[in-house]
Amino acid sequence: MLIRYETLADIGAIHDLTSIAFKSTPYSDGTEAEIVRRLRAAGDLTISLVAEEEGEILGHVAFSPVTIDGGHAGWFGLGPISVKPETQRQGIGKALIARGLELLEEMAASGCALIGNPDIYSRAGFSSDGQLRYLDVDRRLVQWIVLRGPAPCGTLQFSAAFEG
Template sequence: MMLEIRQEDPQDQNAVQSLNLAAFENGPEAALVDALRSSCKEYLAFVAVEDGAVVGHILFTPVTVDGSDAAGMGLAPMAVLPSRQRKGIGTQLVRHGLEHLRRSGCPFVIVLGHPEYYPRFGFEQASTYRLVSQWEGVPDEAFMVAVFDDNALPRAGGTARYRNEFDDAM
């Protein structure tokens, strides 16, 4: 089966919503994606398509670091249809998205995710750069950053912030 990864199109919206509801067991992620799509002009999403069906989705939205002009992107959420998980689709989505952002000049990407999964893509513990999550109780090893431009991050670090829509979903 051929897997195609491309930028999300408006006609993908229903499939993406169904995918997120399935992947996250009806959690808040599907509503979060819909809210971000309508409110965030820098919304960047890719879909994985197999035999004409959307089987994976990844979303990047702007993040900032308090007290600085540092601006990068946050990866969240990333979802693969449960029946298609553990087949490398998520890996391809993450690689494609990060490569697109690196080429477009994005200085860094943060993720709150599985510490066994994301380091293979160049993510390191954000605390290495003195970055902390805006949410309390986030384990240090789960809050990570992939840095493409060392000069873009404030030397003093700071609190990295996702868009406000994420607070409503947490």
């Protein structure tokens, strides 16, 4: 499996993959593929990686700038992340996250935050101490990984692309 940056030729496949990957998830509002498109259009798609095998895109992950209490301070958000349903639970998502975090480290980023299931994302090193908030979301779902500097504390805000 090859993990690489997206190319222009991948955009349609990423859109389709993201739509399919979230189609049957109960927590999805069906906007994930559109969020990726809006991130790209706004210039907020800082890192966009695909997992490819034999020419087929099996997974995609997006990283975009976030603010904490209104300041950027080198923090990024992870998501959406999509893996082709029939290839889930094979380590593709974890590999995409690991590579994205490596690239953020190379950029001297402070860290990365996400909203997600702690049982899943703790395996990739994410955690929550309840000090980072996002809207009215249960604080244990608001997770982060520090790459340099202090742990985040305050109100997390994702790119406007997440708001529609």
